[in-house]
């Protein structure tokens with residue numbers, strides 16, 4: 001079969017120019033999804049072509065994605081990234097991946113043994129917000145999470161990322177091997193701190209001595225990661241096949257922009273990703289908050305209100321002046337004032353760049369995709385800024401409208417009466433609350449009372465209840481397009 005590994009690709013495709021056979025799996029990555037392929041693996045690819053080093057990546061999918069791992073193996077772990085600008089596309093063949101595993105294909109022990117190999121220095125993750133098994137509102141381990149319960153009962157046969165990491169660290173400690181760095185690359189506020197507290201709390205429940213060893217020996221740098229990478233579709237895969245002259249089931253399309261800010265806190269060494277444009281800094285938290293609130297917060301706003309308004313993609317919402325203006329105002333009036341950035345940060349230029357990125361018509365980023373997992377995303381994208389405005393007594397109507405949009409969306413029925421396929425770990429619970437109230441404003445305080453999403457200081461605040469109720473009422477009476485236009 002013709003693959004990217006055995007085909008003569010067009011000369012326009014940028015190929016790895018380093019010795020792939022010299023690479024070792026010094027990074028193990030959990031979550032070979034869309035994002036990692038176009039971000040960390042691509043940065044590593046570029047770093048390898050600029051340095052004489054051996055930092056290869058072993059890819060692991062713990063949930064689903066068996067087909068991707070099998071396909072990757074069938075093409076010598078090479079795959080394509082298509083960077084699609086508004087007018088042109090750059091195609092790169094990525095060579096930084098050396099190996100791949102899946103517990104359903106290779107067995108749990110093989111995965112644990114890989115994580116325990118002496119040369120493994122970094123375990124990185126893009127496992128989605130829910131992968132941390134943490135309470136979304138507090139970031140603390142959710143002891144009632146089904147995966148946590150299962151892994152605590154049977155730690156040598158883990159299912160969750162936490163279970164794998166803790167068991168692998170246990171093996172390393174017993175074998176007197178050095179620890180590794182755990183690097184979260186998910187859109188989670190203070191992602192390193194959330195990863196650390198989830199791992200530490202999990203280890204505490206299992207073995208307090210192991211917990212102490214982890215606390216002393218393992219580091220959990222925070223990272224701010226950014227690149228818009230929509231899920232692959234038949235259409236993007238066909239387009240990539242046309243560009244490279246063969247099928248690539250692992251191919252992925254993304255925007256040209258990319259950013260990676262990393263806390264320089266690695267316990268067993270790290271690649272010089274800075275030569276590929278990443279920034280190592282002491283404190284990532286301000287950058288994370290800026291990105292989560294301004295980019296992701298307005299993304300969620302556009303996702304819920306866009307989906308309800310009949311817009312399938314983010315770029316479609318940008319063709320509606322009301323949405324475009326509201327997204328910019330959401331960034332500048334609702335989110336930017338709540339940030340505490342290093343001197344010289346120009347948030348208005350950042351917002352302008354974000355609108356430009358959202359407008360890219362080549363990128364088909366579904367509002368439905370971004371609307372997914374809202375119970376996990378909303379607290380970190382809106383909660384902090386909501387608290388800021390309550391403290392200052394300032395206007396937060398964009399945040400209230402976004403939250404009302406989410407509440408209207410999780411009802412599971414759109415403005416035309418069609419069913420919405422709501423994907424969320426709390427979908428059943430949310431649906432039950434919505435069903436009890438119907439499309440009635442009484443659902444607002446009921447959903448605001450879900451403490452895993454809205455801590456009491458927000459969910460029980462009369463100003464929040466009023467503002468979200470009035471936005472929800474407007475959505476019911478006038479619909480999303482008119483509600484957004486009136487903002």
Ligand code: NAI
Pocket residue numbers: 030031032033034035036061062063064065126127128129130131132160161185186187188225226227228229230231
């Ligand atoms: P995806 O759906 O393509 O991949 C999700 C990955 O997470 C898969 O590899 C899957 O195996 C793994 N996963 C899912 N549930 C898990 C669980 N409970 N435990 C362990 N692993 C689990 O999604 P994509 O686009 O790769 O995004 C993944 C994450 O990357 C996002 O949730 C976000 O936090 C972050 N991210 C995504 C960006 C994007 O534009 N796609 C940009 C910036 C960050």
Ligand code: CS2
Pocket residue numbers: 187225226227228229295296299300369370371377
């Ligand atoms: C999006 C993000 O799916 C979502 O929730 O808001 O994945 C977004 O595309 C990235 O964070 C951009 O870096």
